Amino acid sequence: MQLFENTVKFRGFLVKDAEAPSSDHIQENSFAVLLLATVSGVWDLGNNEWNPRTDWHRIICPGPFFCGLVRRMRRGEYLEVEGELRNQGGPRTVVVSGESHRVSKTTDTVYATRIQRLDRPDALVDFGDSDT
Template sequence: MLTLFANNVLLRGFLGKNADAPPSHGITEDSFAVLLLATVSGRWDLGNNEWIPRTDFHRIICPGPFFCGMVRGMRRGDYLEVEGELRALEQERGVVVAGERFPVKHSTYAVHAVRLQRLDRPEALVDYGDSDDGNREVQP
């Protein structure tokens, strides 16, 4: 069956900074934690024959006491998979033009988590080229 609307986001990446969660004694039903998740993509520049990487940082809102307790120990560099909904937050800001202040609406986006899973760090192999004896040297 086809659903009329869908708003699903699946991200896999590394935490860009430590989780921002309230202390145990400050958690209420309305509490939330915030994560900053980095994902990497890129494109191949054919003219220069090189890979141009792009890192995006995604704000993840983890609502409720369960998520607040779950993410408290998460640190920068942890590898996570997050599933959630993309939501826009519209804020009004003042902009000054020629000494006069004007209200301007500004949208920011965040993923509101519905599932969060800590993953094992992938083993990345780096090829440092040929060694002196002609054997390939691959180091983790």
């Protein structure tokens, strides 16, 4: 048994093309960025309808291996990503009505440890109105 574990797994679609350095600019400390959309929701029993919620997750893909792997990934690809959740942030200054205020801003980011392309599902749920 591990004393601590920090692992998340997402399965979803790329929101936009992967952001990765070109092959001649990849270095040991290079990283690529993926934006992955996942959908969940709740069933509203009172109205007898499904209320979906889409979340976008920023995935950091560290190192030359991941940069090369994700460089050609395009919007709409179906992926499974495992990684470590990290909380990043710090103080910043915002101006409201001409007055400066120090605030703390944090962002949750996933650092990928495994990425796998998946076959697109045969049937996707379409929540749009249909005339047929």
